[in-house]
Amino acid sequence: MRIALTCLAWLAFASIGGAERPLETPPAAQTSGGLADLAELGLALADAAPGDVRDGLAADYAAAALALARGLEPEAKRTLLTAAAARLEPFEAELAATASLAGASGGSVAGSPAGSSAAPTPGSRARLAVELASLWLERGRLDGSAAAIARAERDFAKVVAATGDGEPLALRAELGLGECARARGDHATAARHFASVADRAVPADDALWREAAATLSRDERARRFALLELATPGWLESLAAAGRHADACAAGLRWWRTWRRDDFPLSTPNGELAALTLARLFAATAGTGGTIGWNLDARDAVFYADEAAARAAGSTTCSSLRDFAVLLLCATLDARGDRLGPTALARATELVLVEATRDGEHTPLGADDELVRRLARAAFAARAFRDAAALFERAGRTATDEASAAAAGAAADAASGAADLARDGARDDARNGARDDLAAERLWHLGRCAEELGDPSLAAARFRAVVEHHPQAKPWSERAAEAWYRLASAPRRDGSRVERRELEEATRAARELGVGAIAADAAFRDGERLLREKRPADARAAFAAVPPEAAPYELAWVYRAVADYQLGALDEAERALTEFVEVRARDPRFAPSDAERSERRRTAVAFAELYHGLVAFDRAARSQSTADWQVARARLEPYLARHADRAELAPLAAARALSACLRLGDFAAAEALEGELFTSFPDHQASAAAALEMYRERERRRAALAPSEHEESTRLLRAMARELELANRSAEEPSFANLRAESRAWLELGERARARIVLDRIVRVFGERERETVEKWVLADLALALARDGEPRKAAELLAPPCAAGRATPAVEGLYARVLGGWYEFEEGVGAEEFAGVEDAESFALAAEIHARLLAREPKFESRAYQLRAAALYARWRHGRTEPTERDAARAELAKLRSELGDRFERLADAPLAAELRWLADLVR
Numbered sequence: 001m002r003i004a005l006t007c008l009a010w011l012a013f014a015s016i017g018g019a020e021r022p023l024e025t026p027p028a029a030q031t032s033g034g035l036a037d038l039a040e041l042g043l044a045l046a047d048a049a050p051g052d053v054r055d056g057l058a059a060d061y062a063a064a065a066l067a068l069a070r071g072l073e074p075e076a077k078r079t080l081l082t083a084a085a086a087r088l089e090p091f092e093a094e095l096a097a098t099a100s101l102a103g104a105s106g107g108s109v110a111g112s113p114a115g116s117s118a119a120p121t122p123g124s125r126a127r128l129a130v131e132l133a134s135l136w137l138e139r140g141r142l143d144g145s146a147a148a149i150a151r152a153e154r155d156f157a158k159v160v161a162a163t164g165d166g167e168p169l170a171l172r173a174e175l176g177l178g179e180c181a182r183a184r185g186d187h188a189t190a191a192r193h194f195a196s197v198a199d200r201a202v203p204a205d206d207a208l209w210r211e212a213a214a215t216l217s218r219d220e221r222a223r224r225f226a227l228l229e230l231a232t233p234g235w236l237e238s239l240a241a242a243g244r245h246a247d248a249c250a251a252g253l254r255w256w257r258t259w260r261r262d263d264f265p266l267s268t269p270n271g272e273l274a275a276l277t278l279a280r281l282f283a284a285t286a287g288t289g290g291t292i293g294w295n296l297d298a299r300d301a302v303f304y305a306d307e308a309a310a311r312a313a314g315s316t317t318c319s320s321l322r323d324f325a326v327l328l329l330c331a332t333l334d335a336r337g338d339r340l341g342p343t344a345l346a347r348a349t350e351l352v353l354v355e356a357t358r359d360g361e362h363t364p365l366g367a368d369d370e371l372v373r374r375l376a377r378a379a380f381a382a383r384a385f386r387d388a389a390a391l392f393e394r395a396g397r398t399a400t401d402e403a404s405a406a407a408a409g410a411a412a413d414a415a416s417g418a419a420d421l422a423r424d425g426a427r428d429d430a431r432n433g434a435r436d437d438l439a440a441e442r443l444w445h446l447g448r449c450a451e452e453l454g455d456p457s458l459a460a461a462r463f464r465a466v467v468e469h470h471p472q473a474k475p476w477s478e479r480a481a482e483a484w485y486r487l488a489s490a491p492r493r494d495g496s497r498v499e500r501r502e503l504e505e506a507t508r509a510a511r512e513l514g515v516g517a518i519a520a521d522a523a524f525r526d527g528e529r530l531l532r533e534k535r536p537a538d539a540r541a542a543f544a545a546v547p548p549e550a551a552p553y554e555l556a557w558v559y560r561a562v563a564d565y566q567l568g569a570l571d572e573a574e575r576a577l578t579e580f581v582e583v584r585a586r587d588p589r590f591a592p593s594d595a596e597r598s599e600r601r602r603t604a605v606a607f608a609e610l611y612h613g614l615v616a617f618d619r620a621a622r623s624q625s626t627a628d629w630q631v632a633r634a635r636l637e638p639y640l641a642r643h644a645d646r647a648e649l650a651p652l653a654a655a656r657a658l659s660a661c662l663r664l665g666d667f668a669a670a671e672a673l674e675g676e677l678f679t680s681f682p683d684h685q686a687s688a689a690a691a692l693e694m695y696r697e698r699e700r701r702r703a704a705l706a707p708s709e710h711e712e713s714t715r716l717l718r719a720m721a722r723e724l725e726l727a728n729r730s731a732e733e734p735s736f737a738n739l740r741a742e743s744r745a746w747l748e749l750g751e752r753a754r755a756r757i758v759l760d761r762i763v764r765v766f767g768e769r770e771r772e773t774v775e776k777w778v779l780a781d782l783a784l785a786l787a788r789d790g791e792p793r794k795a796a797e798l799l800a801p802p803c804a805a806g807r808a809t810p811a812v813e814g815l816y817a818r819v820l821g822g823w824y825e826f827e828e829g830v831g832a833e834e835f836a837g838v839e840d841a842e843s844f845a846l847a848a849e850i851h852a853r854l855l856a857r858e859p860k861f862e863s864r865a866y867q868l869r870a871a872a873l874y875a876r877w878r879h880g881r882t883e884p885t886e887r888d889a890a891r892a893e894l895a896k897l898r899s900e901l902g903d904r905f906e907r908l909a910d911a912p913l914a915a916e917l918r919w920l921a922d923l924v925r
Contacts, residue, residue: 062131101162194235252278272344389449440473520550721745821847821875
């Protein structure tokens with residue numbers, strides 16, 4: 001286990017290398033989960049007591065921060081590393097105060113009492129030092145900070161001195177010292193550190209290694225090789241930077257021989273980077289006269305100063321450095337199955353596309369067409385479409401073709417230039433003697449790259465070139481015909497339009513080249529498009545052209561019936577769907593023969609059963625026959641259980657089944673279907689339609705209840721509110737009436753918070769279009785909800801504009817006065833609930849003014865007038881808490897009311913109002 005963990009640590013540390021050119025399609029950005037994990041580590045670190053556990057958490061924090069930072073852009077990386085370094089500064093101070101990690105276990109350290117059993121041990125402190133050093137090294141390279149690199153170097157050196165020779169942490173720290181030296185520009189020192197690690201892994205003397213390897217298990221040799229992989233890239237780059245190219249080539253071939261002799265798996269990224277670094281080295285050194293020689297095969301390759309030296313040493317075969325670089329890249333692709341990691345693929349692509357220069361001599365590795373094609377395929381598979389396009393452009397071209405390629409590229413800027421470029425590419429391939437299938441493959445990949453990079457016109461032109469110039473190159477011509485048809489028949493992402501003639505030519509090419517299969521697929525795809533465009537008659541003709549042996553035949557059968565349904569031909573649709581559902585889908589003679597057809601059969605059955613039910617539903621809607629409604633229900637009600645995974649179909653079937661249940665009077669079954677729709681498909685339009693239908697049915701039932709059935713009425717109202725909520729949430733543009741009904745339902749249920757959400761939405765959406773209605777009803781409800789929730793000032797701000805402009809109704813003005821001065825809500829037999837208003841001096845004055853104005857409009861001695869007088873009296877009484885004269889005025893008004901209505905207000909005909917006034921009199925007295 002310890003070895004496995006060590007190898008993982010080595011792999012993590014390997015990416016500490018220099019700046020790397022990323023793939024054109026970079027890895028996904030770090031998710032919030034990585035930041036959350038880092039934050040959780042930080043919390044655990046803050047709570048930990050000094051000792052091994054705390055050191056381990058700090059090391060984990062540093063490693064996690066570094067791993068997270070490597071996936072970020074430079075500025076974001078700098079921010080994260082700065083924050084992590086600040087968080088870990090106390091640990092860095094402890095390490096700086098410790099002369100040697102070896103003595104850490106014998107005494108106290110900063111933050112740990114002397115003699116504490118929790119004192120850190122050398123192992124925990126050494127790992128912490130390595131992780132902190134790695135963090136500082138990354139910061140130093142990012143900012144060019146010599147101080148940060150010096151910190152890292154100090155900690156790495158302590159680990160090397162404190163741990164045993166050959167220990168994993170010691171080896172990792174020595175690699176870190178090499179990276180620090182590289183960052184300082186001291187490449188000779190860096191090379192010595194990397195060489196030290198490499199020599200521990202695999203001795204420089206091949207004979208000595210063969211002798212040692214014979215005593216090791218394959219796993220032991222593999223671990224040694226993994227360490228050599230880890231050290232090799234930095235070692236080679238350091239030697240080359242120090243001007244020791246011959247030594248670098250020889251060192252790189254030590255890795256090559258070890259790899260090829262034992263046929264070890266090539267790791268990602270370390271093994272790939274070792275291979276790519278060596279290939280780049282050979283390309284850069286190609287003009288120095290060196291050569292590679294071997295006796296039996298390339299597994300024993302050795303670097304020599306020149307071919308004469310190689311022959312003198314007994315080499316029977318010699319290769320130039322450039323040719324061996326190509327061989328090395330091909331071997332790497334062989335080992336990885338043409339699948340390279342992002343960094344290695346980017347470096348290999350760069351090695352082909354960017355010509356290395358030494359002493360004025362160019363050595364482009366891209367002259368090897370097979371290598372370029374393999375890298376192009378790898379880049380395409382990795383979705384690095386820009387790199388893939390550049391590589392495929394290079395494949396099959398010679399240096400003399402560059403001028404024509406450049407001219408074709410300039411022509412591509414014009415609308416018609418895309419087709420010219422594709423045709424020029426085809427002629428280039430013919431002049432270069434490329435095989436037909438390779439030329440077709442190249443053009444097809446270039447077309448797909450153009451499509452992915454957002455240039456559908458150029459993509460279509462390249463697919464067309466395959467069809468016109470290489471029709472016999474299967475499967476590329478088939479793929480190109482299908483892709484050309486797809487692009488010609490679909491809307492372009494760049495907004496350009498396809499000429500009708502091109503669409504007809506693409507369709508004809510798709511049908512002709514496929515010898516039935518692609519033709520059927522093209523006809524089927526065309527039918528799907530026409531069905532989506534609501535052209536059922538044309539779609540039906542396209543589906544009818546799909547032959548029985550074609551894979552999409554069953555779907556075409558069902559979609560043809562769907563087209564009949566949309567055309568209103570219910571008899572034809574029912575005959576076809578019944579035959580499919582009840583005969584073909586059950587007959588073992590027509591059982592699907594492969595996975596693709598099985599999946600198409602599942603889709604066909606799902607659509608057939610849905611539309612079989614919809615046909616019955618439409619018949620029942622026309623006839624209103626109970627028997628027809630029973631048929632529709634029988635077909636549609638089980639659909640949800642059979643096809644719950646068909647989220648695009650099941651909600652419609654369940655909604656129609658719900659309607660059928662309501663027509664048949666089975667409300668319980670309709671409720672069950674509604675529950676399934678709400679649970680499984682709450683955001684589907686069909687669920688919203690079903691919710692509104694159930695709302696209307698519950699509304700009818702609630703209206704029929706007796707006044708005493710309050711509990712049932714409340715239950716129905718709550719269900720109605722939820723139905724309206726779902727319908728309004730799902731609708732792109734909900735109606736004012738539905739939103740208004742939902743808000744009133746929540747208010748009646750006392751759910752003010754939910755009502756406020758809906759009321760806010762009404763004001764936001766309909767505030768301008770329905771201003772009069774909104775100000776009359778909606779603002780009042782929203783203001784009342786706000787005031788009841790203790791926010792009277794917000795409520796007043798809503799009501800002030802219409803009241804000041806004279807647009808408010810008397811009811812809204814009365815509410816505004818209550819919100820300003822405070823109010824109560826009285827219920828006979830229960831009592832009153834009091835609510836605070838804005839209640840500053842200005843608000844009390846305005847409330848009194850509004851009450852006086854409203855009273856002037858009401859006939860005296862009417863209940864409405866007495867209600868207004870009670871509201872004004874209450875406001876004056878609340879004002880009297882801070883203004884004694886207002887309290888006296890309230891009592892005077894109360895005495896006046898008593899003189900008019902009797903001491904107990906017994907002369908008032910409105911008994912509930914009389915009870916309210918008695919409560920108010922007791923309060924004021």
